[in-house]
Amino acid sequence: MKKSTVLRQEDFDNLLAWLAPEREEAGRKYEEIRQGLIRLFRFRGCNDPLSLADETINRLATKVSSLNKEGEYKTITYFYGFASKIYLEYLNQRKGKETQLEMVSPLLNKHEVNLVENDNENHQCLDDCLAKLETRDKELILTYYSQEKKAKLDLRKKLAQSLNLNTGALHVRVYRLRLTLKKCIEDCLNKK
């Protein structure tokens, strides 16, 4: 990837003015687009989606004076165009690193996935973090993940019914609990 683009104040002001005549509205649009770009890079499986989103904005900002907002192209299309280019650069850079790794270790199978063994530290942190949840939440999350395949689907359906939720809402509830656990485990591992 090219060297990061530094955003000057002048370019930033031009960008906001380009987004909307009112600065407050421009700021709101800026933030919406930024969050959208972060989502894009994150779901494309990129490491550090924040930096890639900022780089997209910075590059566009330096070119904003030459962009035509009238006509057939919407604002978002320009952002997407720059984001796509940055994504390709990111892929090339990643490919280059993988090639270097392969040269060092020709036996490295990049398709091989080696999950970390459930070592004591991870296990201990999970234990500690589960203990911090409310009892009902802990039971919910453990029950939710206690089965596999068809039994899992049946259990989750019953679980949702018992909580007067649809399965989608149950997924969301459990997912949010997982996020809490995830943060707790990361903090715990960092301390160790």
Next chain:
Amino acid sequence: MEITENKIRQYLLGSLSQEEIELFDLQIILNAALEERLLLAEEKLMEDYLEGTLSTAEKELFQKNFLASQERYAQLNQLSLLKNYAQKNLGLRGSANLTGENAALDLKPAERPTFFQKLKNLISTNLPLTATVTVLTIIGLILGLFIYQKGRENMGAGDEVASLNQKDLSDLSNYKNLSSLSLISGSFRSTAAGSNNVLKKDAASEYFLLRLALPTINNQNENSFNVRISAEEKLLARLDHLRSYNNQNGQELRLLLPSSHFQRGTYKIEVVPEGKNDVPFIFSFKVE
């Protein structure tokens, strides 16, 4: 393009056409509400991977395209950890019996066939195989028992003593059925019930408890000790980093010893506070 769960899955695996990918990308940028659906789809994909239900093609795409970021890799690891933990700790089979929203989850194992029903089914399906397996199992058990007994005999007293004394001996009620000796350094102790430094071999339990009263040195209590047990100048067992326990008179050491390794005779126990070169406290007991 309609954003269905299947399309989301294909997008995450990188198997959509370029045109579809672009349409998807724009939707992701513009529509914050899509994020939750994508996050849930990611989780479902990871679960399917862990459960081995992805097709070969999907698995390859998963490893090549989906697991491209460190964050996803970390998520997969955490999910794997959580699933293993849940399955080990709950280990439910079949349906759950659940109550209303505000009630605590009340989960019971599903009704299972009884042991005898299972046995009956097993035997009736394949009689020769069942018979062979049964005979082999019995032989294996007998052999295993024989090897275990031999192993115990061959195991040196030192190893067994060390192994026994890794336990926490705080709760004496766990050992109330064992033979027990209480010793004071440098002398024999007599109680109202008689001498307490003699172990009657014939009446001894499989293991016996030795309680060694520790004197306070310079008004300080040490917490960790090294112990040597010997008979006729021959070292039988050596225990390091033994912790002391409080009793009503101060502190004591507690040793759990296997009776089988202590034949008739006199035994000496030397105790030194860890990390010090002091003159050891000497205890002794007899086996008769």
